[in-house]
Amino acid sequence: MRLTDYFDLSHRNSFGFSSRARYGAEVTRVEEISEIACFAERLNLPLYILGGGSNCLLPERLQGVVAVMAIKGWSVDDSAQDHIKVTAQAGEDWPSLVAQITACGIGGLENLAGIPGTVGAAPIQNIGAYGVELSDVFERLEAYDRKENRMVTLTKADCRFAYRHSVFKEQPGRYIVSEVTLRLPRPWAPVLSYAGLRDLPTPQTPETVMQAVLAQRAAKLPDWRVLGNVGSFFHNPVVSEEIWRALPEMPGHPTDGGVKLSAGWLIDHAGLKGLRIGDAGVHEGHALVIVNHGHATLPQVQALADQVIRRVRAKFGVTLVPEPITLGSS
Numbered sequence: 001m002r003l004t005d006y007f008d009l010s011h012r013n014s015f016g017f018s019s020r021a022r023y024g025a026e027v028t029r030v031e032e033i034s035e036i037a038c039f040a041e042r043l044n045l046p047l048y049i050l051g052g053g054s055n056c057l058l059p060e061r062l063q064g065v066v067a068v069m070a071i072k073g074w075s076v077d078d079s080a081q082d083h084i085k086v087t088a089q090a091g092e093d094w095p096s097l098v099a100q101i102t103a104c105g106i107g108g109l110e111n112l113a114g115i116p117g118t119v120g121a122a123p124i125q126n127i128g129a130y131g132v133e134l135s136d137v138f139e140r141l142e143a144y145d146r147k148e149n150r151m152v153t154l155t156k157a158d159c160r161f162a163y164r165h166s167v168f169k170e171q172p173g174r175y176i177v178s179e180v181t182l183r184l185p186r187p188w189a190p191v192l193s194y195a196g197l198r199d200l201p202t203p204q205t206p207e208t209v210m211q212a213v214l215a216q217r218a219a220k221l222p223d224w225r226v227l228g229n230v231g232s233f234f235h236n237p238v239v240s241e242e243i244w245r246a247l248p249e250m251p252g253h254p255t256d257g258g259v260k261l262s263a264g265w266l267i268d269h270a271g272l273k274g275l276r277i278g279d280a281g282v283h284e285g286h287a288l289v290i291v292n293h294g295h296a297t298l299p300q301v302q303a304l305a306d307q308v309i310r311r312v313r314a315k316f317g318v319t320l321v322p323e324p325i326t327l328g329s330s
Contacts, residue, residue, distance in 0.1 A: 001027065001028070004025060007024025012050060012053045013056060016228030016292045017058040017060075019062060021064060021065065022061075023040075027091075028070045028072075028091075048066045048327050049177075050068045051121035052094075052117040054230060055325060056327055057230070060298070071178060072091050072092055073088070074089065074097060074119075083184060084106055084183075084184045085182065089178065090178050094112075094116070094119055094127075095114050099113065107205075108182070108184030110209040113210045120180065123138065126159075129213070130216075131193040138183070140153055140154060144176040145175055154175070163260075164235055190209050196212070197212055220285070227292065229292065233290045235322075240259070243317070243318070251265060267282065268287040269316075270311050277303050278295075279295045280293070
């Protein structure tokens with residue numbers, strides 16, 4: 001492992017921020033995880049784990065140590081009759097993994113196609129889309145526990161998954177994921193509950209469902225390689241049924257703990273599409289996405305997000321919570 005001073009992160013984040021960390025390195029072997037963790041501790045600097053940089057916001061100067069997870073490899077175990085196991089290293093690109101697994105005729109991941117990021121980052125956020133969450137197919141993961149200074153195995157119960165939530169958010173910085181094992185049921189049954197998938201012609205295959213998901217994502221979300229963004233910028237808020245009924249025109253979906261609202265709908269109906277502060281803007285096509293029009297800075301994005309939160313709260317009495325993590329914040 002080669003540590004670099006003033007490690008350039010400008011091409012390692014999907015929002016396109018210009019950023020450098022005090023130290024950084026690519027981690028390509030499991031053994032290097034403990035090495036870089038010890039290095040950060042010796043210097044009394046925070047350690048940040050970066051995958052694809054698709055769910056984070058970066059300052060121009062990050063006073064810490066960045067470990068870019070680059071451990072590669074994946075395998076399939078189809079020896080059981082009722083399921084197939086897929087084990088992937090944390091540095092594997094998630095969209096590529098899903099595409100390769102689906103191309104093998106293995107179903108279960110197709111609804112999660114196209115979500116940018118790495119395998120190791122997927123359980124942190126409990127990624128989800130089109131009616132499926134990672135927790136639906138998760139079995140276990142391997143991680144370095146910085147508190148106990150050893151490798152540990154965490155089961156689905158250990159991870160305490162919820163909507164865009166996990167134990168990794170409850171105890172930030174404690175675990176560094178190195179490997180994830182997924183359990184895909186067979187026989188395969190498509191999940192078509194999401195609008196836009198219900199009318200797919202039969203018979204469906206994992207490939208046809210994946211292509212439909214990718215087409216919907218391309219139609220709704222800007223390509224981060226063309227217009228920098230981190231995908232959905234705000235969580236869909238969950239409110240009580242009483243609050244929801246007080247807003248009769250607002251769409252909602254019953255869920256654990258209340259009714260889930262559409263953050264994009266709230267932002268759109270607050271009249272905020274196209275709103276800009278500097279080069280940070282609310283996307284004109286999808287209100288849930290904040291984009292980089294060229295040279296957006298972290299303060300511009302934060303100011304824009306704060307304004308969106310204030311105006312949605314003023315109009316609907318609902319408080320939005322940002323999804324991406326701001327590195328270097330307390």
